[in-house]
Amino acid sequence: KPLVGNVFVFNQRDHAGGRDLSINGGVQLKASPRWNLSVGPAWEKVRAPAQYVGSIPDATPAALFGRRYLFTALDQTILSMETRFNYTFTPGLTLEVYAAPFISAVDFGAQTRYLVAPRTFRFAPDTTSGVQLEDFNVRSLRGNAVLRWEWRPGSTLYVAWQQVRDNFAPGVGDFDFGRDRAALFRARPDNVFLIKVNYWFNPL
Numbered sequence: 001k002p003l004v005g006n007v008f009v010f011n012q013r014d015h016a017g018g019r020d021l022s023i024n025g026g027v028q029l030k031a032s033p034r035w036n037l038s039v040g041p042a043w044e045k046v047r048a049p050a051q052y053v054g055s056i057p058d059a060t061p062a063a064l065f066g067r068r069y070l071f072t073a074l075d076q077t078i079l080s081m082e083t084r085f086n087y088t089f090t091p092g093l094t095l096e097v098y099a100a101p102f103i104s105a106v107d108f109g110a111q112t113r114y115l116v117a118p119r120t121f122r123f124a125p126d127t128t129s130g131v132q133l134e135d136f137n138v139r140s141l142r143g144n145a146v147l148r149w150e151w152r153p154g155s156t157l158y159v160a161w162q163q164v165r166d167n168f169a170p171g172v173g174d175f176d177f178g179r180d181r182a183a184l185f186r187a188r189p190d191n192v193f194l195i196k197v198n199y200w201f202n203p204l
Contacts, residue, residue, distance in 0.1 A: 004028045016121060019047040035087040042081070048074040050121070053112065056129050064118055070131055071123060073109030077175040078102075092150035099143040101184060105175035108133040135173025139184035141165040154200030162192045 008024045022044040029037045051074035058068035085097040112131050113123035144162040151157065167187040 002029065002031050004030075017047070017049045019045070021045045034089075035085070038082075038084045040082040042079070044076075044078040046074070046076045046078075048076075050113070050123065051108075053108075053131065053133060056131070062114070062116070062124070064115060068126070068129060069115045070112045070126055070129060071115065072112045072133060075107040076104060078104045079175075079177065094148050095145065096148075097143075097145045099141070101181075102138070102140045102142075103175070103177070103180045103184065104138045105135075105173055105180070106137070107135045107173035134170050137167075137169040137172040137175075137180060137183075139165075139167040139169070139180050139187065141184055141187075141189075152200075154198070156198045158194070158196040160192075160194040160196075162194075164190045164192075 005027045006025065008022075010020070010022045010024075012018075012020045022042065024040070024042045026038065026040040050071040053070050053072055055067045055069045057066065059066065062068070080100065080102045083097075083099045085095075087095045089095070112126040112129065112133070114126045114129075116122045116124050142162075142164055144160060147159040149157045149159075165184060165187040167183050169183065
């Protein structure tokens with residue numbers, strides 16, 4: 001069919017208060033035999049009551065095997081969207097475009113805790129390690145376009161362009177689509193251009 005869509009919802013909870021909720025969708029458009037477009041947005045919200053963040057040496061009786069294992073609560077929101085576009089000009093000339101923007105916000109809990117006993121899910125407030133965790137946001141974009149031309153049987157020319165944008169923002173932690181989207185496109189891009197040629201000396 002010229003238009004096909006799908007939606008997938010996943011929801012998981014546990015007794016400790018953790019949760020993972022994700023919604024994924026997809027739309028495929030094939031209005032012409034020459035081209036097709038697919039868009040796949042995905043949103044995920046994760047709540048981890050005990051995210052492992054590291055360990056420190058500890059000689060006190062509260063230590064486990066000589067170390068103190070630290071955990072904290074973590075809230076993370078992720079939004080991404082994979083987009084693909086293919087166009088066939090002629091059987092020997094095609095264009096493929098791919099883009100994948102990604103936004104993530106990570107918010108750590110106010111206090112770290114340490115595991116009090118092995119093979120348990122029991123924790124105590126950590127007041128001595130001095131570990132400080134900073135919330136952050138990550139925004140990125142990966143995109144590329146490839147033009148392929150087969151000018152004679154077995155001989156092809158590839159012209160490729162890739163763009164990468166990365167933005168890391170410490171000390172934020174909350175998700176704001178408008179702000180994060182604007183920050184992503186303000187990030188300085190890295191562009192790479194490639195040309196590849198294959199030549200078949202004795203085609204049949």
